[in-house]
Amino acid sequence: MRSLRDRLLGVVVLALLVALWQIVANLKLVSPVYLPGPDRAFTALVHGLAASDLGAKLMGTIEHMIEGWLLASIAGIALGALIGASSQARAFIAPTLEFLRPLPASAIIPVAIAVFGLSPAMALGVIAFGAIWPMLLATIHGFAAVEPRLYEVAAALRLSRPAVIFKIALPSALPDILAGLRLGLTVALILAVVCEMIAGLNGLGNWVLLSARMFRSADLFAGVILLGAVGFVGALALNIAERRLLAWRAP
Amino acid sequence: MTAETATKELGAARLAGADARRGGAGRDALIEFAGVSLAFAGKTVLDKIDLSIAKGEIVCIVGPSGCGKTTALRLASGLLAPSAGAIAFNGAPLQGPRRDVAIVFQDYGKALLPWRTAAGNVSLALEAAGTPRKARPQRIGALLAKVGLPNHADKYPSQMSGGMQQRLQIARCLAQEPIALMMDEPFGALDAMTRQELQDELLDIAAASGATIFFVTHDLEEAIYLGDRVIGLLPHPGRVGIELKIDLPRPRDQVATREAAQFLRLRRELYDFIKSAER
DSSP: OOHHHHHHHHHHHHHEEEEHHHHHHHSSOOOOTTOOHHHHHHHHHHHHHHSSSSHHHHHHHHHHHHHHHHHHHHHHHHHHHHHHTTTHHHHHHHHHHHHHTTTTTTGGGGHHHHHHOOSSHHHHHHHHHHHHHHHHHHHHHHHSSSOHHHHHHHHHOOOOOOIIIIIIIIIHHHHHHHHHHHHHHHHHHHHHHHHHHHHOOHHHHHHHHOOOTTHHHHHHHHHHHHHHHHHHHHHHHHHHHHHHHGGGGGO | OHHHHHHHHHHHHHHHHHHHHTTTTGSEEEEEEEEEEEEETTEEEEEEEEEEEEOOOOEEEEEEETTHHHHHHHHTSSSSSOSSSEEEEETEEEOSSOOOOOOOOOOHHHHHHHSSOOOHHHHHHHHHHTTOGGGGGHHHHHHHTTTTTTOOOOOOOOGGHHHHHHHHHHHHHTTTOOEOOOOOOETTOHHHHHHHHHHHHHHHHHHHHHEEEEEOOOOHHHHHHHHEEEEEHHHHEEEEEEEEHHHHHOOOOHHHHHHHHHHHHHHHHHHHHHHHHHH
């Protein structure tokens, strides 16, 4: 748990950066066409949310991110559990994973477009494909790293196979899985924006791209600020979940 | 069990248990090894072990490292199957771990679920046995009280000392309502005071429940103090080298028993055996 002082310092640093941004904009060190000050960006943000469809774009991005992330999480944890629980499966599947994992998710966008067209299904597929890796690899690692003694305890108690998975392996792998969930959420946000830009789906990616093309830099920055906020709130929510779920790790 | 009242309550049961125990090898065998051998990767770990443990008996296994005493315990608990020979439990062939046989591991820190509280860890055994949800809290409370942890139900293992963690593991094992306890150097990692406390609590539990105990230790005095019988193994390959019947009166006492002439004589005999075995 961070102290109040650290938190205050964090806010101060952020405020200083915003002030610096305002000074640079006011001095016109960068042309106002490209760089609005925080004042103009904030006005554009409020106006966009109140009078334009920025709110709908925000919801679109959140929806794309969460749907892809959930699909990736469910598939990643289930597959990871299957692979991680068996050393044989790990040996068989590891080479394939090593080949697929470093593949940039953006590289499969053309493939996904060919298969799904410029549709929400394409975005869902690409986001899920990109976000599944941290989850999958973390879950495999978590399941493979379960203390062997606990499996003996389970054998001595004659726990059923599902009970071993849900009462021993899954909770034991939970710290790894949560780390994977967090990384996966970041990837999901990035890919949601990329898909919105490329496929013209309703979302902040699309808003940012169009604003840039029309030299509406204040609108562009309003979108970027919202994207930052989405990432921040997502990480915060996972932090809170982690603190609750892993309370037993506190000394 | 540290409370005096509990000890008093157990007094009668302890005497009854001790009487029953006197019968020794003549009574019904609970666990029987007949020519049991075990080989790992071509290396013989245990060679033709014959061993009979009577119901209610406390048998301690000692021996130099590498003699296969932990392996013998794993065979007796069904975690391992012999390469040759047969193991019978209650007259029937032993086919893997049994719910009425509880195993107390030495590394209590690894044998507990760190994400569950003390109550949750005890609950695991009850869940495995299919105890109804409603009946669990009361049983858990009684078991934690029995091992001297009545006020620690909500603590996580990481918040407990080594002695408390081992007590907790014993509580989980008792939740299995075992007829036999398999204990693999359970007190080896604890400080001397805690070890003696737990030895006496174990004897109280054994007397009250009549459970058979198979106890592996490297501490010769502990073996004599606890056991009805002490079996010394020889290494390379592991085989029975000595068998001592311990006729020290029960209940045993940390001071008086350890000062008894017979205790010292047995200790000398066992010590000489270990010395010669290591040579």
